[in-house]
Amino acid sequence: MFQPPCFDAEVLRRYDRPGPRYTSYPTAPQFHTGFGETEWLQALRESNHDPIPRPLSLYLHVPFCTSPCFYCGCNKVITRDRSRGERYVEQLSREIRRTGALIDRDRRVVQLHFGGGTPNFLEPTQLGVLMEALAAAFHLDATEARDFSIELDPRAIRPDEVPKLAELGFNRASLGVQDFDPEVQRAVNRMQSVEQTEAILAACRDAGMRSINIDLIYGLPRQRPETFAATLERVIAQRPSRIAVYGYAHLPQLFRPQRRIDPAELPDAEARLALLALAIGKLADAGYQYIGMDHFALPDDPLAVAQRQGTLQRNFMGYTTHRDCDLIGMGVSAISHVGECFAQNHRDLGSWSAAVEAGRLPVWRGLRMDADDGLRAALIQALMCQGEIDIRGIESEFGISFESYFRDALERLQPLIDDGLVERLPDRIRALPRGRMLLRNVAMCFDRYLGVQEPARFSRAI
Numbered sequence: 001m002f003q004p005p006c007f008d009a010e011v012l013r014r015y016d017r018p019g020p021r022y023t024s025y026p027t028a029p030q031f032h033t034g035f036g037e038t039e040w041l042q043a044l045r046e047s048n049h050d051p052i053p054r055p056l057s058l059y060l061h062v063p064f065c066t067s068p069c070f071y072c073g074c075n076k077v078i079t080r081d082r083s084r085g086e087r088y089v090e091q092l093s094r095e096i097r098r099t100g101a102l103i104d105r106d107r108r109v110v111q112l113h114f115g116g117g118t119p120n121f122l123e124p125t126q127l128g129v130l131m132e133a134l135a136a137a138f139h140l141d142a143t144e145a146r147d148f149s150i151e152l153d154p155r156a157i158r159p160d161e162v163p164k165l166a167e168l169g170f171n172r173a174s175l176g177v178q179d180f181d182p183e184v185q186r187a188v189n190r191m192q193s194v195e196q197t198e199a200i201l202a203a204c205r206d207a208g209m210r211s212i213n214i215d216l217i218y219g220l221p222r223q224r225p226e227t228f229a230a231t232l233e234r235v236i237a238q239r240p241s242r243i244a245v246y247g248y249a250h251l252p253q254l255f256r257p258q259r260r261i262d263p264a265e266l267p268d269a270e271a272r273l274a275l276l277a278l279a280i281g282k283l284a285d286a287g288y289q290y291i292g293m294d295h296f297a298l299p300d301d302p303l304a305v306a307q308r309q310g311t312l313q314r315n316f317m318g319y320t321t322h323r324d325c326d327l328i329g330m331g332v333s334a335i336s337h338v339g340e341c342f343a344q345n346h347r348d349l350g351s352w353s354a355a356v357e358a359g360r361l362p363v364w365r366g367l368r369m370d371a372d373d374g375l376r377a378a379l380i381q382a383l384m385c386q387g388e389i390d391i392r393g394i395e396s397e398f399g400i401s402f403e404s405y406f407r408d409a410l411e412r413l414q415p416l417i418d419d420g421l422v423e424r425l426p427d428r429i430r431a432l433p434r435g436r437m438l439l440r441n442v443a444m445c446f447d448r449y450l451g452v453q454e455p456a457r458f459s460r461a462i
Contacts (some may be wrong), residue, residue: 005290005436007280009273011419012437016269018458019440020447021293022384023316024337025377026367030449031344035366043341043368044102047326050339053104054326056138057111059317060092060130061331063349064121066156069190071178071220071248073255075333076117077349089126091356093133095330098361100137103328109140111322112169114150120157124164131168140169147172147302147322149211152204154196159203166207173204174213180234181227184220187265194234201238211241211301218275219248221265228275229282236286242297243288244318245279247272247462276462292384292439295319312385319385332362340369372448375400380443387439388430412445437462 020027047054063077064085077084112134119127127150134140149172150165165173177197178190185191204212214235218228235243250266252258267275280290288296289304295318297303306312306321313323316335326338329345332352336343343366346352355362369377375398379389391402403410413429416422421435422442431442444450 004284004433005280006433007277007437008434009277011421011434012273012276012462013269014419015416015421015438015441016460016462017441018460019444019450020458022380022440022443023314023318024335024342025380025447026342026369026373026449027447028335028342028344031342031365031367033365035341035343035363035368037361037363039368040336040341040343040361040363040366041102043338043343044099047338048102048104048107053107054324055322056103056107056109057315057317057320057322057325057327058109058113058134058138059327059329059331059334059336060112060114060119061116061329061334061345062088062114062119062122063117063332064088065116065118065153066121067189068257068260069178070188070257070260071217072257073249073251074117075347082121082123085122085126089122089129091353092130092331094356095362096130096133096137098359099328099330100134103138105139107139107326109134109138110146111320111325112140112146112148113317115317116151118153118156119150120152120161124161124168127165128168147320149174151176152200154200155190155192157200159199162200162203163207166204166209171209172211172213173209174215175201175204175240176215177231177235178215178217179220179223179228180231181223183222184227187221187261189260198238201240213242213244214238214240216243216245216279217248218245218279219250219267219272221261223267223271223275225271225274225278229278232279232282236282239298241301242295242303243283244294245276245283245296246294247276247460249460273462290436291319292387292436293319307385310386314381314384336366340374342366342369371398374398375405376446376448379446383429383431383443383446384439387436388428390428392427406446409446413442416442416445 063075065076065078066080068078148170150170151174154175180194201212283296289299291297291303291307302321303319311323313320315327327336329336332349333347334345343363345362346364352362383389395402417424421432421438423430423432431439
């Protein structure tokens with residue numbers, strides 16, 4: 001059984017350093033413009049020739065928001081001009097058709113996610129146009145096993161619109177909350193009442209959506225333990241299937257809206273730890289299982305079941321239940337992972353639009369993994385999802401001597417072993433309860449690129 005984490009403030013304080021979130025390996029900073037549309041076309045065609053065709057996971061990015069949330073580091077476009085949504089739907093439909101034409105129809109789409117930005121910036125009819133384009137271009141799974149999800153901003157959707165989303169095929173929803181305290185909301189420019197949030201959550205359930213996720217953030221300006229506790233209690237009372245509790249990463253040099261946040265109002269390191277401890281304690285007491293990083297789920301949720309069964313997956317959409325899928329991202333800035341290749345679309349709307357209008361796939365950069373990348377990716381994936389590395393399994397699959405191949409990595413890992421965060425056995429390396437919350441730090445020991453990356457590009461571990 002996967003052991004729950006043990007909160008040790010002193011250890012977390014000592015290991016709180018910047019590092020990747022490992023939604024991929026190699027991580028996105030390693031993508032380069034030497035990998036473009038030609039290479040991506042080849043990767044897509046190659047993927048159709050596997051002896052057993054891999055199913056598909058699709059991600060669609062909708063970048064628009066009507067106002068900026070100051071904490072946000074997502075790729076977005078702030079506008080109140082709804083006509084921009086119409087144009088985007090038309091162009092995104094073109095990308096869908098162009099990409100789908102390269103994929104064999106016998107490859108089922110078992111997972112679909114609309115993210116943003118604010119996907120419900122688009123009207124249900126516009127989302128319907130995109131779903132029709134997807135159904136025409138890809139083989140969408142129509143069974144109950146499908147996992148079709150959409151991120152919703154409760155401030156920008158009415159309860160009577162939710163059934164229309166369910167009719168389009170969405171059976172999961174993720175609601176952004178962050179914090180219900182009005183002072184915190186004012187500081188981050190996101191005023192959102194408890195009542196409107198709970199109304200959308202109830203509408204999702206009434207429409208038959210089987211899973212609902214709520215996003216929270218700790219470390220926001222003006223956040224205090226007593227107010228964050230009230231937010232947690234209100235969320236837990238609604239019993240969502242999953243709860244994500246992200247640590248706010250203040251990187252104003254990378255994300256312009258964060259410059260509107262007064263650094264003096266941010267909780268200090270000790271206060272952040274207290275907020276995290278509060279969240280972990282309350283969620284554990286309420287029966288939520290710690291999945292990893294910032295994710296929690298009820299024990300009967302597919303995410304928790306997948307972790308217990310060893311089938312959990314981590315990719316650019318976070319933790320998912322669908323292993324062995326090729327991920328195809330469409331829309332501005334979307335990232336794909338097909339076979340041994342990664343590809344990212346243009347991050348700015350103008351460049352993406354120009355490529356689509358010219359009839360091209362709007363690839364900006366990417367990479368093809370080498371043998372070492374594949375080995376380390378498999379190791380880090382197992383670590384991030386299951387909390388351990390199967391040494392014998394890695395040796396057998398990749399034909400290496402673990403001890404000699406990872407000599408430098410094992411030297412970097414030794415301080416974590418000495419501190420009781422990790423145990424090294426003859427056949428496996430396992431994160432202990434005190435190290436469960438520091439899986440990023442363990443993975444960093446095996447990351448060969450970290451020495452040439454700037455820490456400022458990454459958020460802190462805690």
